[in-house]
Amino acid sequence: MSHTVMQILLAATVVVPLLGALAALLPAPPGLKGRNPDQAVLRHGVTVTGAVLALSVALAVGFDHDHPARMQATTDISWIPALGIRIHLGVDGVSLPLLVLTALLTFLSALYSYFKPQHQPLAQRASGPSPKAFVALILVLEAGTLASFAVLDLMLFFLAFEMVLIPMYFLIARWGGEGRERAAWRFILYTLLGSVVMLLGLLLIGIKGGTFDMVALATDNGSGLSHTTQVIAVLAIGIGLAVKAPMWPFHSWLPDAHTAAPTVGSVLLAGVLLKMGTYGFVRIVLPIAPGGAHTFAPYLAAFAVVGILYGSLACLALARRGAKGDLKRLIAYSSVGHMGFVLLGIATLTPTGVNGALFANIAHGLITGLLFFLVGAIKDRHGTSDLDALSGATGAALYGRAPRLGGLLAFGAVASLGLPGLAGFWGEMLAMLGSFHPADGLSRPAYLTYMALAGFGTLLTAAYMLVVVRRVCMGGDGDGRPGGAPALTDVQTYEFAAWTPLVALTVLAGLWPAALLGLTDPAVQQLLRGGN
Template identity: 85%
Template sequence: MLFFLAFEMVLIPMYFLINRWGGAERERAAWRFILYTLLGSVVMLLGLLLVGLKGGTFDMVALATDNGSGLSHTTQLIAALAIIVGLAVKAPMWPLHSWLPDAHTAAPTVGSVLLAGVLLKMGTYGLVRIVLPMAPEGAHTYAPYLAAFAVVGIIYGSLACLALALPSPTTTLNGGSALSERSGAGGDLKRLIAYSSVGHMGFVLLGIATLTPTGVNGALFANIAHGLITGLLFFLVGALKDRSGTTDLDQLAGTSGAALYGRAPRLGGLLAFGAVASLGLPGLAGFWGEMLAMFGAFDPADGLSRPAYLTYMALAAFGTLLTAAYMLIVVRRVCMGDHPIEPGTGSEAERPALADVHGHEFAAWSPLVALTVLAGLWPAALLGLTDPAVQQLLAGGTR
């Protein structure tokens, strides 16, 4: 019950962060965020009550130690389904993710960082801490379906990001000027990173769904890595918006666009670093979690269909290629680019000055960069902390 209360309390400050200090359509995004997560929480609460009443206690440690022995198979199935659905909204799992892009797009920079770095992890933490040890039979029954939804989320999120990253179609007006056919928040860099979170959290869900120590350790590692990398990316996009006044990719990549390598090389370098970390470059934190999740899918727990999980692994691997594609397109469009040419003269036009990284920004972002590199080069530092806990939670019921 304390877990549930804390789970709900975080919604209140996040609602006000979005609704009070957000951007365009902040009220709609805030209401959508609160309604989706509250409805999911109601379903989760029913599952938690069922576990507590049938198990005779609400003590998380006692329930995990029993490993579901005090719950019948039917009770585990019903409780696990309710809890998984509630936690999947927060995770966010496809197709319960649709609140996330609007919330990220409308939220202020600090709201987006907290949402990506902390709130999304509460859903996957609940799956590992509650469902796996307390209802192992239910978790085993639903694991293949959870993995399937996770893989769909990986591909869906990557394709959505690719569509946002590519230049929008344009129509030519009578005067010869170009008008983008893309409307609304399409092509928004914050929205792109939000959809990338759907894909990255899909790897976390896939790792959990393998029910193996390898997969669950990978999921926990990917949780930490996603918080570090995506938090950094949202900080960088917020700084870019402060300087240029927009996060629209078509404007940032246009003739008067950012071209960060030339105008703000440190900011451009950090954005490129965040992009390659997000796509899973070996040696950075994003690599290990996704790789371990796929290793877990290669050899899932006993009783799970290995051919199905091999298919999931192959689709997840394809998702990593899509991730690399859209992230490199973003770097190419925002960080690179030629100088604009003055019409009629043929000479290079002067770009307005663009401030590089400030001291306070450097102080805030440096720990995220350092931890991303440290976790990538020394993964045992984090895995050494998670593995004993994972082994205990799985309680010897799976390999």
């Protein structure tokens, strides 16, 4: 595929959601309104996100898979000459999988919202905005996320990074559940504070390095920045990225946001937004300020391991009988642990660890996106996501009352705990393997300790996930009987349509990891050593 066509595909992938958001706010043409104007705008959301998914797939097909380390589909035009800021877009083996994942999850969320019958009362709340606003916010959120993975200018990255905050704030605050306003405020205040600190670090690199161009700075590989400048910049940028990741102890906004968010909000928050933080470490911190990254790597690894253990222990506490644990909150805390593996892989500063981190990123998006879809479906059917209510004598007992839903939840749980043969296994294994042989200059005994603790974390993950499956799928103390309660509605056609791609890709990535690692490894090798 020619360079011009690739340029157009990448630019369209970023711009089409913005145009779609504007169109969603306009009155629908008479012929498209159909019986229900609200359904018409939701159908518009499906159409636009489907078009973006098709563009991203075409981009992936046209991508030169023989040279994934080379920046492709590049557009580089001056935007603000006085500040040296350029509209610089491009995609390589690191960013391409994240672009496709974002487009896929947003399309599935839009599809789910269109068919989900419970959506209409939510959209028509007297206190809430119209479905037009819902669709427009989803599309702006998609545009900001795609731009974050496509731009190659530090200032544009910051703008795209911030662009997603307002849509997610309103999705939580206006369509969320109990405690949504408090959760939305915590989300935006935490992330804004981290972003302000990150901006200072980005400005420092741009001023000292003489350019905001990420490719040029990565090619220099820190040679134009003093060690002190790199350390200060990595500290500032790292705080902003750690809040978004989220890394312990900057994670406390996440459980509230997930618990209060609507189903599609939780799917996009876990599956897409968290990846922006870890992507920033790989794209900006490692190649542009390697000296600063080397200084802070042991501390990043330590925080990552604490996050793995903390997230797992919190999930075990929520899963126990009588704890009144919320299943959405439990999945949110599990994200803290899973993203800890991503950060541990990055902190090894080795190709093995960073490839594992990028693989775990994609796996987490697929598996946790599926889990939040499933928990949302359970809450819709049962009226609650409280674990004690779901595991009581008349609780969910999904194996007996909705066997397909129960089977899918069990699949999501075993994928999340890292069962070999599914996507969750490879990222965690490679992150720990990278810890076994960290980069030169890093303390191997310390990283061996981190590896052992992370391995213990995988056992804790298996423990709480299996407890959840036993309590929710079997119910009634695991006897498998639904206690005479009526059958629940099992998985419906539109739910199969929204969830099957995630199941299929989880299996495919688990059985054929080379498809993803073949893309990321050459790009990671180049980012770690510098060069263009």
